[in-house]
Amino acid sequence: MPVSGYIKAFIIFLFLALPASAPGAELFTDVTETRLENGLKLILLENHTAPVITFQVWYHAGARREAWGKTGLAHVFEHMMFKGTKNYSGEEFTRIIQSNGGNYNAFTAHDFAGYYENLGADRVEIAIELEADRMRNVVMQPDEFKTEVNVVMEERRTRVDDDPRGYLHEQVRAVAFQAQPYHWPIIGWINDLERLTVEDARAYYDTYYSPANAFVVAVGDFRTDEIIRKIDRHFGKIASGKSPPVLHYRDPPQTGERRVDVNAFAELPSVLIGYHVPNLHDPDAYVLEVIAAVLSAGKSSRLYRNLVLERLALSASAQNPLLSVDPDLFYLSAEPLPGKTPEQVEAALDRETARLRNEAVDGEELQRAKNQLETGFIYGQDSMFYQGMLLAYHEIADKWQRIRDYIPAIRKVTAEDVRRVANAYLRPEQRTVGFLRPKAANAGDGRPAGTPAGGEEAK
Amino acid sequence: MNGNRMKTALIRIFLGVTILLLAGYGESPAAIPRVTRMVLNENQMTVLFAEQHTLPFVTFNLLIDAGAWRDPEGKGGLANLAAEAILLGTKDRDFDAINRELDFLGAELSTECGRDFVTVTLRVLKKNLDQGLALFFDVLFNPAFPPEQVERKLREIEAGVRSLQDQPEEVAERNFIQALFRENPYGHPVEGTTESLARIAPEDAARFYRETWQPGNAVLAVVGDLTQEELESAVLSRMRKWPSGKIAEKRFKTIFVESPEPVRVDRPISQATVILGHPGIERSHPDYYAVSVMNQVLGGGGFTSRLMKEIRVKRGLAYATVSFFVPGKFPGSFQILLQTKNSTATEAIRIALDEMRKMKTAPPTDPEIETAKNYLIGSFPMRFDTQAELSEVLVQVEYYGLGLDYFEKYPDYIRAIDRQAVHRAAEKYLMPDRVISSIVADMGKTDLGK
Numbered sequence: 001m002p003v004s005g006y007i008k009a010f011i012i013f014l015f016l017a018l019p020a021s022a023p024g025a026e027l028f029t030d031v032t033e034t035r036l037e038n039g040l041k042l043i044l045l046e047n048h049t050a051p052v053i054t055f056q057v058w059y060h061a062g063a064r065r066e067a068w069g070k071t072g073l074a075h076v077f078e079h080m081m082f083k084g085t086k087n088y089s090g091e092e093f094t095r096i097i098q099s100n101g102g103n104y105n106a107f108t109a110h111d112f113a114g115y116y117e118n119l120g121a122d123r124v125e126i127a128i129e130l131e132a133d134r135m136r137n138v139v140m141q142p143d144e145f146k147t148e149v150n151v152v153m154e155e156r157r158t159r160v161d162d163d164p165r166g167y168l169h170e171q172v173r174a175v176a177f178q179a180q181p182y183h184w185p186i187i188g189w190i191n192d193l194e195r196l197t198v199e200d201a202r203a204y205y206d207t208y209y210s211p212a213n214a215f216v217v218a219v220g221d222f223r224t225d226e227i228i229r230k231i232d233r234h235f236g237k238i239a240s241g242k243s244p245p246v247l248h249y250r251d252p253p254q255t256g257e258r259r260v261d262v263n264a265f266a267e268l269p270s271v272l273i274g275y276h277v278p279n280l281h282d283p284d285a286y287v288l289e290v291i292a293a294v295l296s297a298g299k300s301s302r303l304y305r306n307l308v309l310e311r312l313a314l315s316a317s318a319q320n321p322l323l324s325v326d327p328d329l330f331y332l333s334a335e336p337l338p339g340k341t342p343e344q345v346e347a348a349l350d351r352e353t354a355r356l357r358n359e360a361v362d363g364e365e366l367q368r369a370k371n372q373l374e375t376g377f378i379y380g381q382d383s384m385f386y387q388g389m390l391l392a393y394h395e396i397a398d399k400w401q402r403i404r405d406y407i408p409a410i411r412k413v414t415a416e417d418v419r420r421v422a423n424a425y426l427r428p429e430q431r432t433v434g435f436l437r438p439k440a441a442n443a444g445d446g447r448p449a450g451t452p453a454g455g456e457e458a459k
Numbered sequence: 460m461n462g463n464r465m466k467t468a469l470i471r472i473f474l475g476v477t478i479l480l481l482a483g484y485g486e487s488p489a490a491i492p493r494v495t496r497m498v499l500n501e502n503q504m505t506v507l508f509a510e511q512h513t514l515p516f517v518t519f520n521l522l523i524d525a526g527a528w529r530d531p532e533g534k535g536g537l538a539n540l541a542a543e544a545i546l547l548g549t550k551d552r553d554f555d556a557i558n559r560e561l562d563f564l565g566a567e568l569s570t571e572c573g574r575d576f577v578t579v580t581l582r583v584l585k586k587n588l589d590q591g592l593a594l595f596f597d598v599l600f601n602p603a604f605p606p607e608q609v610e611r612k613l614r615e616i617e618a619g620v621r622s623l624q625d626q627p628e629e630v631a632e633r634n635f636i637q638a639l640f641r642e643n644p645y646g647h648p649v650e651g652t653t654e655s656l657a658r659i660a661p662e663d664a665a666r667f668y669r670e671t672w673q674p675g676n677a678v679l680a681v682v683g684d685l686t687q688e689e690l691e692s693a694v695l696s697r698m699r700k701w702p703s704g705k706i707a708e709k710r711f712k713t714i715f716v717e718s719p720e721p722v723r724v725d726r727p728i729s730q731a732t733v734i735l736g737h738p739g740i741e742r743s744h745p746d747y748y749a750v751s752v753m754n755q756v757l758g759g760g761g762f763t764s765r766l767m768k769e770i771r772v773k774r775g776l777a778y779a780t781v782s783f784f785v786p787g788k789f790p791g792s793f794q795i796l797l798q799t800k801n802s803t804a805t806e807a808i809r810i811a812l813d814e815m816r817k818m819k820t821a822p823p824t825d826p827e828i829e830t831a832k833n834y835l836i837g838s839f840p841m842r843f844d845t846q847a848e849l850s851e852v853l854v855q856v857e858y859y860g861l862g863l864d865y866f867e868k869y870p871d872y873i874r875a876i877d878r879q880a881v882h883r884a885a886e887k888y889l890m891p892d893r894v895i896s897s898i899v900a901d902m903g904k905t906d907l908g909k
Binding site: 048049050051052082090091094095098100101102103118120123146147148149150152154155157158161162163164165265266267268297298299300301305308309311335337338364367372374375376378379381382383384 | 511513514515516554555558559561562563564565566567582584611614615618619621622624625626627726727728729730760761762763768771772773774775776777778779798799800829830833834836837838839840841844845846847
């Protein structure tokens with residue numbers, strides 16, 4: 001499902017853990033929205049299928065808020081949210097939640113930072129109290145801050161420096177975006193991380209962590225009036241704070257293809273192509289959802305049939321960035337099979353985009369894509385956590401009510417829409433093409449795809 | 460997305476742990492799923508059914524004791540290939556027909572092969588139930604194993620195995636299990652190796668399927684929007700016709716290497732990936748629960764565990780560090796996984812081994828044990844609060860012989876673990892002096908191997 005793919009792709013978790021599956025439908029008619037007196041917005045959805053609750057606090061405080069030269073701050077600060085407050089040490093925080101059978105984590109993206117606890121319904125006030133506490137009372141020590149920067153550097157090594165595909169992804173974005181903050185990685189450039197100080201973190205906290213710049217999402221086995229009282233009891237006393245305006249950035253129109261090669265130690269090459277596309281603020285974004293499904297939802301999809309079954313690629317996929325504050329990239333990606341080159345795979349992907357631009361998609365195929373998007377949305381109801389994520393994603397990108405547009409907007413898409421939208425956006429001049437070219441460990445030159453990796457020895 | 464492969468791989472490890480722990484269960488009786496258990500007279504197949512009408516779909520999970528442990532000697536990866544291959548075509552439908560139909564229904568049909576068993580899962584909207592099940596039964600009963608498609612799949616798996624080489628933790632894990640288990644059926648990776656895959660022919664998959672995919676070997680869990688009557692007419696009536704045959708015999712010899720050599724892979728990367736481990740226990744072992752609590756304190760409990768505190772929180776040496784037991788049908792492994800920059804690999808390894816020893820010399824305290832027990836018990840309802848998770852837990856409860864009252868009894872199993880039991884578990888099941896290390900790093904930038 002493209003939406004869940006998006007969620008997995010662009011956020012960084014405090015520690016390794018798994019978010020759940022895909023989105024949900026009619027259910028979202030019962031959402032309650034309200035505000036505390038200090039301006040904190042609450043988005044609440046009762047769901048009584050199991051005696052558990054997901055409690056989530058979201059801040060309009062992602063990497064987009066960072067200054068040039070201080071990238072990575074939003075994410076490092078998110079880690080500091082676990083280091084303790086004047087009331088509870090970091091160790092107490094985690095021990096209290098775990099002793100109550102709760103799971104917790106946090107994540108940072110360009111557009112937000114989010115924190116959650118999933119726990120038994122009768123324990124929810126524990127999460128509420130702890131989240132309210134750390135909205136204002138975090139205490140940061142310089143030495144702890146330095147230690148945490150080291151942890152993030154290790155995280156960067158794992159995710160980017162030693163993961164050739166993670167590195168390719170970072171490079172493609174850095175080339176595709178010039179004016180938008182999506183240009184720099186959420187995890188930060190390594191020498192920016194070295195530069196960060198505890199004072200930076202304190203200023204960041206004071207500016208962005210307050211009721212006016214946050215909202216709460218809760219989904220689960222509660223009574224709405226009761227949970228509002230509980231939330232008010234703990235968050236209600238916090239001063240409203242600032243709500244720094246979210247600036248909207250726009251890259252200048254791209255007028256020619258950009259290409260980037262990444263030479264890294266790897267077994268197989270990889271291809272990642274990003275096209276500038278609109279997000280949910282433009283109805284065309286929903287057509288792009290359908291296009292992504294035609295291309296890669298299921299084994300009857302075009303990329304599976306024409307790249308995987310035709311023995312060009314090990315895998316191939318399309319992803320649409322429906323939910324973002326600023327427009328993002330529609331991705332085509334594939335891993336060439338041994339013996340196949342990135343160029344061959346790129347040519348195959350080009351045939352698919354050309355076909356979308358030039359030929360009408362047939363009725364049965366279009367319906368198949370829409371059916372998959374719709375059932376994916378329904379299956380998503382299986383997870384309360386995911387329902388909460390989806391509400392929050394829509395709220396960050398626009399407003400949570402937009403979630404209700406999803407199914408109707410998908411159903412409306414016609415074959416003509418698909419052709420028109422493919423012509424408008426899936427054009428070579430507004431894309432960035434990235435190749436991962438495997439290189440041998442001990443040689444400086446790129447070795448051709450499909451030849452055995454060198455430089456490795458098992459002792 | 461690609462940037463996540465590392466995460467995905469580690470998640471798999473984390474998940475492996477949570478699944479096997481089948482952790483504690485909530486206090487609230489409402490949280491205990493109502494499950495009906497049936498054994499079909501015709502073929503001895505077990506069926507578990509949890510009726511739930513809150514969501515408009517149904518999840519089917521069929522477990523078959525035909526995992527990688529049954530791979531014939533030298534043909535590692537065959538069980539996995541067979542599981543993949545049943546989806547490649549049937550006597551009535553080719554690959555294309557199966558997938559067009561599935562995708563049109565928005566139904567999800569997939570297979571997954573593990574060390575012990577294979578699962579076939581179907582998720583389908585209630586309104587499409589009959590069509591979804593028709594596909595499910597067709598691939599299950601009538602797979603055609605079209606040679607050209609099976610051959611293609613084999614090459615795809617082979618390429619996948621090469622692609623795994625790009626993930627240091629996959630490389631470390633494969634080397635680790637091979638060093639630990641050797642000729643033991645757990646000693647090869649589920650997907651096989653480049654060498655073992657080269658020895659497999661497409662017709663092997665068909666033979667493996669015939670010899671091991673048997674109803675007497677199978678457990679089906681059905682969860683969701685279905686009544687008992689509908690279950691009988693749409694599902695059981697057809698399952699009863701699955702003829703039982705003779706299940707090929709397979710012995711499991713538990714052999715662990717006594718004084719294994721460290722395994723090291725040298726490559727130009729910035730971080731050392733380290734697995735430290737040794738033999739573990741089987742899921743049905745009476746000490747399983749004591750081991751669960753003990754490991755939670757050592758490295759299974761996130762920020763409340765000792766490894767995380769010492770390696771990450773105090774020293775900032777790693778982003779990820781975790782310990783886990785992998786108990787299977789047969790005795791599995793214990794592992795500590797950590798990733799740290801090359802230059803601090805030695806230090807992090809020393810700390811990890813120290814923490815193993817300290818579990819004996821400074822054994823878990825009462826507060827540590829309480830936190831661990833409360834977490835295991837309290838978080839249990841969240842392990843199966845979705846159809847997908849419940850169906851998965853159900854088949855495993857049956858497979859590992861835990862009994863359907865397991866859902867009610869789990870909190871008591873954990874509560875019964877006192878301080879002495881935890882200390883005994885640390886004493887007996889942590890063996891710092893028998894640790895095998897499997898490391899992928901830029902060796903020249905570490906001071907390892909000297």
